[in-house]
Amino acid sequence: xxxxxxxxxxxxxxxxxxxxxxxxxxxxxxxxxxxxxxxxxxxxxxxxxxxxxxxxxxxxxxxxxxxxxxxxxxxxxxxxxxxxxxxxxxxxxxxxxxxxxxxxxxxxxxxxxxxxxxxxxxxxxxxxxxxxxxxxxx
Numbered sequence: 001x002x003x004x005x006x007x008x009x010x011x012x013x014x015x016x017x018x019x020x021x022x023x024x025x026x027x028x029x030x031x032x033x034x035x036x037x038x039x040x041x042x043x044x045x046x047x048x049x050x051x052x053x054x055x056x057x058x059x060x061x062x063x064x065x066x067x068x069x070x071x072x073x074x075x076x077x078x079x080x081x082x083x084x085x086x087x088x089x090x091x092x093x094x095x096x097x098x099x100x101x102x103x104x105x106x107x108x109x110x111x112x113x114x115x116x117x118x119x120x121x122x123x124x125x126x127x128x129x130x131x132x133x134x135x136x137x138x
Contacts, residue, residue, distance in 0.1 A: 022068055027053055027061040029098055032070065032087065036095040040074075040086040070094065 022028060030050045035041060038049070047058055062085055065071035070091035076082040087095070 022064065023094060025061070027057055028065060029101065031058070031061055031065060031085075032091060032094050033098050033102060035071070035085060035087045036092070036098065040084045042082065042084055046085065065091070 023032075027050070030053065031046065034046055034049050038045075041049075043058070043062070046062075047053060047055065050058065053061075062071060062073070066073050069088055072086050072088050074084045074086070076084070
């Protein structure tokens with residue numbers, strides 16, 4: 001029995017949405033990028049390397065990455081206990097795409113900032129329906 005084409009496209013779209021929600025998250029990109037660059041790391045090492053991440057958000061991100069099979073969590077029975085995180089084989093398969101995204105961001109971040117400034121200036125100068133300049137929020 002074959003599935004109708006519309007159902008296949010719908011289920012593929014749902015699967016893609018789920019995957020992009022995980023790997024498209026900024027903290028996921030940062031965690032996978034740092035583990036890819038530096039290898040196995042402890043929680044506080046990751047937290048220091050990832051600017052702006054809260055302890056709670058890093059904990060949630062690592063837990064979700066472990067659940068999805070992208071990160072391993074190894075606990076060592078020491079005092080105090082030592083916990084290390086590393087990429088799984090599946091997680092390492094993300095290194096290439098994430099590295100390409102980081103490289104693209106470094107190469108094009110300035111151009112995007114300029115485009116935003118140009119757009120914002122154009123929006124600020126554009127009159128509304130009453131003939132007055134629009135106020136920009138944000």
